[in-house]
Every structure is written in C-alpha cells, then in structure tokens.
Amino acid sequence: MxxxxxxxxxxxxxxxxxxxxxxxxxxxxxxxxxxxxxxxxxxxxxxxxxxxxELSDARASAILAFISGILLLAILLVLAVADVETRAAPPLLPANHAHLS
Amino acid sequence: MRELHADHFESLEVQAHAARLGTWIFLCSELLLFAGLFTLLAASRAHDPRGFHEGMTHAARTLGSINTGVLLVSSTTAALGVQAMRENRPSRAFWLVLTTATLGLVFLAIKIAEYAEHIDEGILPGGHGAWFASHADAPLYWTLYYLMTGIHAIHVFVGMGLLVWTAVRVRARLIVHETSYKLDLVVLYWHLVDLIWIFLWPLLYLA
Missing domain, CATH: 1.10.287 (Helix Hairpins)
Known part of the structure; x- marks a missing residue:
C-alpha cells in the first residue's frame, strides 16, 4: 500500500x-x-x-517529551477527580456562626 | 549555492531535529494548558453529574458531530499534504494544505452557528440567560462548554493562519522538498488541535 x-x-x-x-x-x-x-x-x-x-518514528527525545506531557496530564486528572469523589460532606455551620452566612 | 540550514546548525538534518523537538515540547505545553481545563471538566462532572446531564442533553450533538468529521478529514488532508511534499510534489501539497485550512474555516463557521443557536435560546456563560430559569442545574456545564470550545476554536483559528502562511511559502518555493520538515511542524500543531477535539467532543456532546 x-x-x-x-x-x-x-x-x-x-x-x-x-x-x-x-x-x-x-x-x-x-x-x-x-x-x-x-x-x-x-x-x-x-x-x-x-x-x-508519526511519533513512533520520532527520536527518543521527542517521544520522551510527549510521554512526559501525557503522564503529567494523567496524574493531574486522576488526583483531582479522586479528591472531588472522596470528599466528605461539608459539616453543618455551627449555630452561633449561621447568621454570618 | 545557498545553504538550506542556519549557520549555527551543523546540517539541515540537525536543524530539522531541533525544530521537531522544539515543536513537540511546545505541543506538550499546549497539552498542559488543556490538562487544567480537562481536569476542571472531569472534577466538575464528578461533583455535579445531574447538571452535566441536563446541559449535555441540550447540546447541539449533530453540529458537534459534523464538526468532528470535518476536523478528522482535515487531519487526513494535512497528512496527505506532508506526504506530497516528501514526494516532491509541491503543487499537490499546496492544494492539500489549503484544503485543510478551508476545512478549519468550515469548522469555525459551524461553531459560530452553534453558538448563535445557543445564545438565541438564552444560554450564556456563567448561567446568564432566560434558559436557566427552567434549567437551574446546568450553568457549570455551559460555562465550561463555552470556555473549552472557545479556547479550542482560537487554536483552530491560529492553526488556519499557520496553514495558509505555510501554503503560501510552499507555493513561493520558500519551503522545498529538502526543507519539507517546516510543513511537518505546522501540520503537527494541526493534529494536536484535532486530538484535543477528539476528547472534547464525547465529553461535552455525547456521554
């Protein structure tokens, strides 16, 4: 082909x-x-x-740059979503502070 | 005969490698810009699945999907342009690169039509507009929709400009078969714009 x-x-x-x-x-x-x-x-x-x-044909330095970007993106995504998903419900406001909200 | 590479490079091959590496590093910095936005999207969606579902069911799925096809075809014509240049067929490369830029213009025209439709319905960023009176949960989705598709559209616009500029340089024989890597660099950027849309489309329009 x-x-x-x-x-x-x-x-x-x-x-x-x-x-x-x-x-x-x-x-x-x-x-x-x-x-x-x-x-x-x-x-x-x-x-x-x-x-x-044509990343597979690129030199190792270019492949390394791209893999680093993808890896950092994956770490950021996984940690941020894990944080949001595992947060406990916020505590209720204490009665004596409720008027401030 | 005039050297094709700059004085501070040993050879054209070394210059091409330096340019390619620099472009890949630039593309990674672009990736990190979108990484922040995709993270915001993923975290917001995890936090507010109902609002996202409400927003997404109203998104212009058909127009967004047509745009996906347009960008995928444009990436194909861009890759064909690079191949034509490698085969020393500059005229064919010129038309293929110009076709790619035209498809970018089609993408932007469809995107503007999509925005106009939503603005007409009263859907504006930040939960402004009449539509939100009956859809109180969806402001976050639409704010991210406008932000992410808007930043992506700016990239399409910049990419189009680069493609036209490169096509003109191919036509003027300022980029020749030996220096075809210069076309590769611009086309690499165009593929990144396509890559970002490949993920934006399902996340904002489909699922």
Missing part, C-alpha cells in the same frame, strides 16, 4: 470510529456510556499520534 493510500485508510477508520461514537450515544449504555466514549476517543487519538504525527 502506498503511503498516501495508507493515510486515506487511516482517515476512513477515524471517521468510522467517530460514527460509531455518535451511534452509541443514541443507545442507552448507562454507566458504561462514558468509558466506552473515552475508549473510542483513545483509539482515535492513538491512530492520529501513531500514523499522522
């Missing part, structure tokens, strides 16, 4: 995955809806990074 044909094939695959996401958004998947949508998005992102941005 010529490089141009390969690029067109990847483009078609990307649009097909987007169509799959759109179709699934009309199906009631319950709590699985978000993980499924993100999983498809990760698949599309993988295709773009690997075939269009």
């Amino acid at each position: 010529t490089p141009s044909r390969k690029i067109v094939a990847i483009g078609i695959a990307l649009v097909a995955l987007a169509a799959l996401s759109f179709t699934l958004s009309h199906v009631s998947l319950g709590v699985a809806a978000l993980p499924v949508a993100i999983l498809i998005a990760v698949g599309k992102a993988g295709l773009v990074v690997h075939f269009f941005m």
